[in-house]
Amino acid sequence: MALDTEKRDFKIVGTRAPRPDGIDKVTGRAQFGADKSAPGMLVGQILRSPHAHARIKSIDTSAAEALSGVKSVITSADFDKASNSFNQDALDNCMAREKALYHGHAVAAVAAISPSVAKQALKLIKVDYEVLPHVIEVEDAIKPDAPIVQECRQAADTPAGLSQNITHQMSFGHGDLDAGFAKADLVIERSFKTAATHQGYIEPHACLATMGSDGKADLWCCTQGQYYVRELCADFLGMETSQLRVTASEIGGGFGGKTTVFIEPVALALSRKAGKPVKLVMTRDEVFKATGPTISTFSDVKIGMTKDGRITAAHAMLRYQGGAFPCGTIEFGLMSAFAAYDLEAVTAEGFNVMTNRPRQAAYRAPGAPVAIYPVESVVDELCQQLDLDPLDVRLKNAASKGTKSSYGPTFDDIGLVATLEAAKAHPHYSAPLGPNQGRGLSCGFWFNFGGNTSVSLNLNADGTVGIVEGNPDIGGSRASISQMAAEELGIPYDNIRTTIADTSSLGFNDVTDGSRVTFAVGLATIKAARDAIQKMCKRVAKLWDIDEDAVVWEDGYAKPAGPNAGDFEPMSIAEIAAMANSTGGPIAGHHEVNADGAGVSFGVHLVDLEIDPETGHTTILRYTVFQDAGKAVNPDYVEGQMQGGAVQGIGWALNEEYIYGDDGLLQNPGFLDYRIPVASDLPPIEAVILEIPNPGHPYGVRGVGETSIVPPLAALSNGVSRAIGHRMYQLPMSPPKILKTIKG
Amino acid sequence: MSKIHVTTTLNGDQVEYLCEPQETLLDVLRNQLDLTGSKEGCGSGDCGACSVTLNGRLVCSCLVLAAEAEGNEIDTIEGMADGEQLHPLQQKFLDHAALQCGVCTPGFLVAAKALLAKNPNPTEVEVRYWLAGNLCRCTGYDKIINAVMDAAAEMRGA
Numbered sequence: 001m002a003l004d005t006e007k008r009d010f011k012i013v014g015t016r017a018p019r020p021d022g023i024d025k026v027t028g029r030a031q032f033g034a035d036k037s038a039p040g041m042l043v044g045q046i047l048r049s050p051h052a053h054a055r056i057k058s059i060d061t062s063a064a065e066a067l068s069g070v071k072s073v074i075t076s077a078d079f080d081k082a083s084n085s086f087n088q089d090a091l092d093n094c095m096a097r098e099k100a101l102y103h104g105h106a107v108a109a110v111a112a113i114s115p116s117v118a119k120q121a122l123k124l125i126k127v128d129y130e131v132l133p134h135v136i137e138v139e140d141a142i143k144p145d146a147p148i149v150q151e152c153r154q155a156a157d158t159p160a161g162l163s164q165n166i167t168h169q170m171s172f173g174h175g176d177l178d179a180g181f182a183k184a185d186l187v188i189e190r191s192f193k194t195a196a197t198h199q200g201y202i203e204p205h206a207c208l209a210t211m212g213s214d215g216k217a218d219l220w221c222c223t224q225g226q227y228y229v230r231e232l233c234a235d236f237l238g239m240e241t242s243q244l245r246v247t248a249s250e251i252g253g254g255f256g257g258k259t260t261v262f263i264e265p266v267a268l269a270l271s272r273k274a275g276k277p278v279k280l281v282m283t284r285d286e287v288f289k290a291t292g293p294t295i296s297t298f299s300d301v302k303i304g305m306t307k308d309g310r311i312t313a314a315h316a317m318l319r320y321q322g323g324a325f326p327c328g329t330i331e332f333g334l335m336s337a338f339a340a341y342d343l344e345a346v347t348a349e350g351f352n353v354m355t356n357r358p359r360q361a362a363y364r365a366p367g368a369p370v371a372i373y374p375v376e377s378v379v380d381e382l383c384q385q386l387d388l389d390p391l392d393v394r395l396k397n398a399a400s401k402g403t404k405s406s407y408g409p410t411f412d413d414i415g416l417v418a419t420l421e422a423a424k425a426h427p428h429y430s431a432p433l434g435p436n437q438g439r440g441l442s443c444g445f446w447f448n449f450g451g452n453t454s455v456s457l458n459l460n461a462d463g464t465v466g467i468v469e470g471n472p473d474i475g476g477s478r479a480s481i482s483q484m485a486a487e488e489l490g491i492p493y494d495n496i497r498t499t500i501a502d503t504s505s506l507g508f509n510d511v512t513d514g515s516r517v518t519f520a521v522g523l524a525t526i527k528a529a530r531d532a533i534q535k536m537c538k539r540v541a542k543l544w545d546i547d548e549d550a551v552v553w554e555d556g557y558a559k560p561a562g563p564n565a566g567d568f569e570p571m572s573i574a575e576i577a578a579m580a581n582s583t584g585g586p587i588a589g590h591h592e593v594n595a596d597g598a599g600v601s602f603g604v605h606l607v608d609l610e611i612d613p614e615t616g617h618t619t620i621l622r623y624t625v626f627q628d629a630g631k632a633v634n635p636d637y638v639e640g641q642m643q644g645g646a647v648q649g650i651g652w653a654l655n656e657e658y659i660y661g662d663d664g665l666l667q668n669p670g671f672l673d674y675r676i677p678v679a680s681d682l683p684p685i686e687a688v689i690l691e692i693p694n695p696g697h698p699y700g701v702r703g704v705g706e707t708s709i710v711p712p713l714a715a716l717s718n719g720v721s722r723a724i725g726h727r728m729y730q731l732p733m734s735p736p737k738i739l740k741t742i743k744g
Numbered sequence: 745m746s747k748i749h750v751t752t753t754l755n756g757d758q759v760e761y762l763c764e765p766q767e768t769l770l771d772v773l774r775n776q777l778d779l780t781g782s783k784e785g786c787g788s789g790d791c792g793a794c795s796v797t798l799n800g801r802l803v804c805s806c807l808v809l810a811a812e813a814e815g816n817e818i819d820t821i822e823g824m825a826d827g828e829q830l831h832p833l834q835q836k837f838l839d840h841a842a843l844q845c846g847v848c849t850p851g852f853l854v855a856a857k858a859l860l861a862k863n864p865n866p867t868e869v870e871v872r873y874w875l876a877g878n879l880c881r882c883t884g885y886d887k888i889i890n891a892v893m894d895a896a897a898e899m900r901g902a
Binding site: 016029035204474476636679681685 | 764766774775779780781782783784785786787788790791793820821822824825830834837838839840841843844845846847848849850853869871872873875876877878879880881882883884885886887888889
């Protein structure tokens, strides 16, 4: 669906409309995953592997089953075989089959009348483990003699001399690298490491499952995608999808981590066996051990540059580990690594390797932050050595409309140059710096998705409108959807209420991911509104006995136009709604689409920071985010995405990491030892919104949710490197690591 | 195991409940009294999502035993608005778009109210340090801090 050709003077889109779920959320009324109960409800709990890697020789649940108050006990034997290998991996991650593949992997579960009985029952389950050698780090897992995490899963084209743990091997790019590097005045090649991080949503996974003996089931859960939860759970339990209704609760953060299932099939299986509702809520310890996290990486980047700052060739070798299952996130990393640059010769190649860690889950722009971090670090080092301004160099090499991207497609209208120019013109870029201070910058990129979307728009008898959509609202999307509908219909924002449907009440919707919702659901909402407008105009044309085309819609009124202009009094939406009974019945608009044209997104971040040379501690002094939103439907929530993503990236750069002992056990599964940024760590985060319309959306909207987490990694690394006078090549840059680098 | 009988004042009303000795105040608020506005984000006092006040003092209700509420006054997010009238902090959180997912919001509001009761005129740095015990993963804190500063100014003027 193309950008409207007529330039619009927006009335409601672009305003800071209050969010419809606001009052519920400031009063404690909003119901999140763990906030729902059912009569006769049991408590579910999960037994988890104490080992990093172990064969499960046997599980004896008889003592647990015999305990008074225990209503069901399940293991992997209680699930069907999944319909394909990807789904089977998701199921095996929910409940281990032959082997426990990581510390915290689920091996059995119980449902009991109280938490204390459930806890006691878990202790009575006897699991006979044969402990196996484990592997945790990328560089160890790729060695030919590394412990094999899962047999027979390696990529067919695994490079010679590497481990069977390698599951995805691929390459993107174009041009003659050798010729390109030969043209360079300076070539720099460096290796980088990044640690695995967790999405860190504040709400642990929670669900309430009810399955009756008739095979029908209801599931309430915190998820980014109720339809995908339905698909997976129905597959694992051998149900028809029509028999499982999934309702998404309010969601307490997801960031990609709630795009799959962990406990939902377990709760359903427990409920099926017990014949009672089962509530299952993860502890924070379980969230860290068995959900998320991101990939960790070990990568090499080589870039050549002329003295005047033109990049002549670029190569990246990216190595990702995505936990104990095959993980395709490497593809996004390889595709995004050089997306910001217009290059004649570029190659990004790499692979994924399995380790004895939790199965990777998507995290905001999955794969991109850790791919762009080494690239932006090497570009900055080249700029420093050649004494060039890092913003000028990025402008000189920036991708723009017509650029053949490093991953294949040719870019349409994109906002990178405008974003870089905005950063250059901003007072932040020319502000003076003091001793031990440094300024870092980085570009960021994300593809953005569209995807399958259904929207219904129902006209109520009083002329107000109910919108039914199917994507959990994770950051204010109900407000932006209502705004777009109000804009299109020409009625007040307050006359619209947007509701998120359960899986039985609306057609299919893809998961809330890929920054797709404001774009794709917005697009479908606009089309559904246009559908309703057409129907309303038709009703009015019949009443007036004039041609349907002679009725136009303006500001919430049907008006006679053309030769009939002025012949009839305009009819308001309320008047049309009031007489719907007598003009043909209820009026509703619909739109179903597999949306494309999402429009890629670029951002630039600037950071000023100061390093304490005694402790290695980093203080962030100033932070500015520049990002292209296409069209900011609700600037408050666009800024919120830009600020929130930036701070998650700051955490990734400075503090956050999964720490394992030699025994392969996770040592920091809690918010005390896995430290996410707190308010006192941060300065105000200034957000500068650019609006370069997306040609693929009627209002020009682009997704804004993910790009913001990409630049902070390199921006902070470049800032720290410039402040201390030594380059940093590893994340997180915790104080001991910075101190060690300072002291050489 | 016999249960303990507790009488306490909750959001101004006298309530009674029976709890197990190991149960936390958060467990009882959520599971017995249906006050699910206080959230369990960690169960270890690290995230602040379960913040309530105990005799006016800010505490994590996941770290307080339910039995300890005996004879004391507990205030939760559910008691913050006066009927339909939102507390100025609640209104400013809406005005400043200081929430995204909203799961940390009750804890931030209770914590911010406790701050303004002690210090009606905090600096931005004081607000940031006071709220350092409340984790938010969505907002980057910027709009939360603005909302609290604005509410403080309005409450001083009122």
